[in-house]
Each structure stands twice: as C-alpha cells, then as structure tokens.
Amino acid sequence: MSRYCPLCEKTSESFKPYGVNPRDDAMCPHCGSLERHRLAWLYIKEQRSFLEDNSKKMLHVAPEKILMQLFQKQLQSGYLSADLYDKRAMVAMDIENIQYEDESFDYIYCSHVLEHVYDDIRAMREFHRVLKKDGWAILLVPIMNIEKTFEDFSITDPKERAKIFGQEDHVRNYGRDYIERLRDSGWNVEVIYPQDFLSQDKITEMAITDAAGEIYFCTKG
Numbered sequence: 001m002s003r004y005c006p007l008c009e010k011t012s013e014s015f016k017p018y019g020v021n022p023r024d025d026a027m028c029p030h031c032g033s034l035e036r037h038r039l040a041w042l043y044i045k046e047q048r049s050f051l052e053d054n055s056k057k058m059l060h061v062a063p064e065k066i067l068m069q070l071f072q073k074q075l076q077s078g079y080l081s082a083d084l085y086d087k088r089a090m091v092a093m094d095i096e097n098i099q100y101e102d103e104s105f106d107y108i109y110c111s112h113v114l115e116h117v118y119d120d121i122r123a124m125r126e127f128h129r130v131l132k133k134d135g136w137a138i139l140l141v142p143i144m145n146i147e148k149t150f151e152d153f154s155i156t157d158p159k160e161r162a163k164i165f166g167q168e169d170h171v172r173n174y175g176r177d178y179i180e181r182l183r184d185s186g187w188n189v190e191v192i193y194p195q196d197f198l199s200q201d202k203i204t205e206m207a208i209t210d211a212a213g214e215i216y217f218c219t220k221g
Contacts, residue, residue: 004205007033007041007066015207020166025207031066035212036111039194040138041067042206043215044109047197048136054078056106059130062113063089071109080105095123104130108137115141115170118153124185128220137218139182142166146175179216187218 004011008031018027018034027034033041044050056078060071063081068088072079082093093099095110096119108127114120127137151172155161158168165173182189192215194208202208 001205003028003207005031005033006038006045006206007031007070019211023209023211025209026211033064033066035207035209036140037064037067038206039208039212040109040111040140040215041070042198042202042208043192043217044138047192050074050107057104058107058109059100059105061093061095061108061110062086064111067109078106095126098126098130100130102129103132103135106132106135108135108139110137111140112142114139115165115172115174118171120172121181121185124182124187127218128186131220133220135220137187139187139216139218140213141174141178141216143178143213144173144175146173148177149173149175149181182216182218183221186221188221190217190219191215192217 002011002013003015003025005028008028010030012029015025016027016029017024054075056075058071058075058079060068060079060081062083068081080091081089082091083089084092084094095113096117108131110127114123117123124139127139131137149172153171155164161170162168165171179189179191194203194212198208
C-alpha cells in the first residue's frame, strides 16, 4: 500500500526511515512529518473546531516546520511560535517562565519538549496559566514502557544521558504516570488513541504506528 501524508496531502511509495535508531516508514519524504505529527494533525483537523474559527490565538512551542505552516495559514496573526533556541520561532520563550498574561491563548500545542525541561511541572502550570478557560492544550511526550517517570539531574554527561534517556538533551524518561503529572498541575486530561477516531485502513495508509504514541488532550480544571 502506498503512503499518504495528511499534512502535505501528498502520496509516496513509502515513508523514509527516521530516528536515533531508525524506524522504517516514519518520515514523509515531502514535508518531513513523523508519525506523531500526522496523528496530531488529523485529530485537530477532524475532531476539534480548529479549522472553523480563525479569530483564535495559538501558542506553538518548538515549531515543526510543516505544522507551523498549517497553523499559521489558518490562524494568521493569531498564531505564535516559540522556542528557547530555534531561530525559526517568532519569539524566544522559556516555558518555565512564560512572559504572557493569564489566559492569553485559546490553543497550546507542545510536542516532545517537556522531556528536555528541568522543571516540567512548572512548565505544565505555566501552560495552564496562559490558556483561556475554554481553551485546550495538546501536550505530547514520549512515553516509555515504565510505570513511574524517571529523572536524575545529577546525570549531566551527554553520552550518559543518551545512554539512559535516549538523547543527550533529555533529562527524564516519562512513564505511564505522565497523566498524573498533568493532573497534579491542574489539567483535566483525556487520552486519545489512533483507533478512537481513525479506521485501521487510514492508520495503515498514513503509517501511524506505535511510535505516534497517544494524544494528551488537556483542558483547564
């Protein structure tokens, strides 16, 4: 079966390998989307009212190129990309100390960032603070096959971090208690799996494998 990318809306014979330990059939050769990007975009597009109102404001942390283009096209001046280091982002932002007023944004999208952040609970609370009461946030992290999140800030050697956490710039491995960390930070959390809203044919066609993980859809508690 050929592959279809819902972000760039192009087909290809197969997706390209990607990752530290390369995963086959992972990255769209046209736009660079990965499994988690395809899953999140489909959920936002098909299950939320995101495309129905371009008057909303969105904070997009560590912007992925193709998602940045799609979000900005829809929301225009209401779109804000942010990163502490990436020069592509519109503003520099430390998510542990967000320099925006309470309830500044309708949507927040942050994918695979919190595992890089020392005080992730503070960052989660900052996201909660700047989100409007009727808004939503999608806060994604890689979940390991462990019950309890593991972090050890005494591990500073890049090689040792890569060995233990999978990347030299990661500071923790999230376990299945990630949802509790979000709830302890004030969030209501709904966990959405690909099978909850996609047919198996679509999942296969878009190569939304286990590497896509699940969606943590957060609203203010």
